[in-house]
Amino acid sequence: MAIKLDIEALLAHLPLFRSLDKTQLVLMAQASQEVRVAKHGFVFHRGDAASGLYVVAVGGIKLAIPSANGQEKVIEFFSPGQAFGEAVMFLDKPYMVQAQALEDTLLLWIDKQDIYAAIDRDPSFARRMLAGLSLRLHALVQDIETVNLQNASQRVISYLLKQPREGEHVQFPFNKNVIASKLGLTPETLSRLLHQLNSKGYIAVDGRDVHILDVPGMEAQLYGR
Amino acid sequence: MAIKLDIEALLAHLPLFRSLDKTQLVLMAQASQEVRVAKHGFVFHRGDAASGLYVVAVGGIKLAIPSANGQEKVIEFFSPGQAFGEAVMFLDKPYMVQAQALEDTLLLWIDKQDIYAAIDRDPSFARRMLAGLSLRLHALVQDIETVNLQNASQRVISYLLKQPREGEHVQFPFNKNVIASKLGLTPETLSRLLHQLNSKGYIAVDGRDVHILDVPGMEAQLYGR
DNA sequence: CGAAAGTTTGAGTTGCTTCAACCGCGGTGG
DNA sequence: CCACCGCGGTTGAAGCAACTCAAACTTTCG
Known part of the structure; x- marks a missing residue:
């Protein structure tokens, strides 16, 4: 230091x-x-x-x-x-x-x-x-929106899509339990949902590395069903 | 007009x-x-x-x-x-x-x-x-806190305690519908909870008029259990 | 290499929602 | 004046999404 x-x-x-x-x-x-x-x-x-x-x-x-x-x-x-x-x-x-x-x-x-x-x-x-300050406020309102209007799966999807990505690659910057808390989920639920999105073919998870495979499919989840 | x-x-x-x-x-x-x-x-x-x-x-x-x-x-x-x-x-x-x-x-x-x-x-x-703007931000953070860290009953209690009251009297300024949405609840749940708080003796509900009867008791609900 | 922290998986539970019916009241038109 | 509608609110029964608890597995790091 x-x-x-x-x-x-x-x-x-x-x-x-x-x-x-x-x-x-x-x-x-x-x-x-x-x-x-x-x-x-x-x-x-x-x-x-x-x-x-x-x-x-x-x-x-x-x-x-x-x-x-x-x-x-x-x-x-x-x-x-x-x-x-x-x-x-x-x-x-x-x-x-x-x-x-x-x-x-x-x-x-x-x-x-x-x-x-x-x-x-x-x-x-x-x-x-x-x-x-306005930007901060804007972000908070968005958070309120996700917590109140989206279910757990949709929250994970919108988080993934919002992350800055190079090509199709995304990386969790921190512990998953911290991410879970940000999303208003338990670590268990986050883990299960990632697994689920993985087996549905939307993403490929490997530890903290995630490959986004099907953006349109994921976006569809945010509206339909 | x-x-x-x-x-x-x-x-x-x-x-x-x-x-x-x-x-x-x-x-x-x-x-x-x-x-x-x-x-x-x-x-x-x-x-x-x-x-x-x-x-x-x-x-x-x-x-x-x-x-x-x-x-x-x-x-x-x-x-x-x-x-x-x-x-x-x-x-x-x-x-x-x-x-x-x-x-x-x-x-x-x-x-x-x-x-x-x-x-x-x-x-x-x-x-x-x-x-x-800072004040607005502060309020939003508080909302995030209540939605994420408090259960439905606690949210209703803190809402009631936060309302400006004259003596022990409080009045819902709008449709319960709208209040419920602000608290992140369904109208049904809000209705049930008010009824419940009523029968426990914490408040006396009469339409949009509420009498706060047991402030210490309600505050205790925010921490204990 | 071992301990601690982080992650996954399973099973069971629950708090809140959803769906549906019903009540009461204020307004409105016949 | 009263029947009717519509809306806000209440109540009941059933369902489910996410949580809790618990245990196994994996990674990190001293």
């Missing part, structure tokens, strides 16, 4: 900061702090006070809602270049989710005040921020 | 516009247009292009995701003073939800460009906008 990084360069190609000019970028870079979190380590817990936002530089983060009985519901994943924790920052509420590292992760942390300053200096930064 | 309204005064006490000074308020009022929608009428459908935001002046609106088989999943309700449609405005995507009037409703519509202009003129307006 001894990575030396050029914060300014890193920030420069984040969507969020792309509109900033050189001067502001330098200010932002100065304002940000490195945070290192080991795999399975927590960035924050539910109930913690929010005083800034995080940007993933290296690694991966999952946001989840913890439940009483040790369960958790995964809300979203964040990979390098993505920001999280911005939403709560603008409210004066504590986090209602927890953030946990899926692998050894390097984050940048930027204080609320510095973000506010950037908003005041540059309206187009405010717009980017607004667009970012 | 022949209400004459003072747009400026109306806007003035919306949280969103509260920070605007007199000059800007006038600009905003000039930019906004009245839109009238009869009960059950649609403000927009899924797939429509979004080019501005709406503020409820009189009446009530529900946002919902339509599904193939004529079902729909209710996402949120909006009452006078609340704004909706802002999120999609910042993205260049069509609406993924539909907005329908729950009663005869009067809306104000403000064009995207005018909102952008206000953001550019006044950073504190941008902040309010950000806070508004």
Whole structure:
């Protein structure tokens, strides 16, 4: 974990900061702090006070809602270049989710005040921020849609089809039990459904590797039956 | 539906516009247009292009995701003073939800460009906008929590406890039908659960009127068992 | 190489839905 | 004025999709 990084360069190609000019970028870079979190380590817990936002530089983060009985519901994943924790920052509420590292992760942390300053200096930064939040909102609404309007099999199918794929090849980025939670399923159910889609000839499963064989057939499942 | 309204005064006490000074308020009022929608009428459908935001002046609106088989999943309700449609405005995507009037409703519509202009003129307006979106996001995450982590009975209980109540009295603002959809239940299940909570002595149901009798007992249901 | 974590498979259970019938009430037209 | 319709709501019975529990198998990693 001894990575030396050029914060300014890193920030420069984040969507969020792309509109900033050189001067502001330098200010932002100065304002940000490195945070290192080991795999399975927590960035924050539910109930913690929010005083800034995080940007993933290296690694991966999952946001989840913890439940009483040790369960958790995964809300979203964040990979390098993505920001999280911005939403709560603008409210004066504590986090209602927890953030946990899926692998050894390097984050940048930027204080609320510095973000506010950037908003005041540059309206187009405010717009980017607004667009970012809107995107997040959009994704959540989609999640609500899948959980409420689609059955287990359809959820798996739409997840697979939504994954970025090279050719017909897709790979699960994390443990299946984390994916299952994101989809609102138990790991057992996910396993069974993958097996089922496999034997129906829609996909070919091999561990975390999946080959999508019949896109039209799968899409048909999302509407018919 | 022949209400004459003072747009400026109306806007003035919306949280969103509260920070605007007199000059800007006038600009905003000039930019906004009245839109009238009869009960059950649609403000927009899924797939429509979004080019501005709406503020409820009189009446009530529900946002919902339509599904193939004529079902729909209710996402949120909006009452006078609340704004909706802002999120999609910042993205260049069509609406993924539909907005329908729950009663005869009067809306104000403000064009995207005018909102952008206000953001550019006044950073504190941008902040309010950000806070508004964050709040929306927060609510959605809570919904995801209830749907995924609580059973049907707990969902009804938390809904009842969340409703604004005068003394111990609560009233369903709409058809139980619509409430059920918001909670991710069928109307039948909602009816049965209300009956059940009634006979257990937690509440007293009379049509749309509910008396909350045993708050501690209900809260206990959210954790235990 | 061994322990721990992740995954699959099987069997049994259940919470909620579905389907269907029925009730009560408000509106409407004959 | 009353019969009728239609809609929102309730109640009952039956079904099923997904979960729970449990055990075996596989991969990961110290």
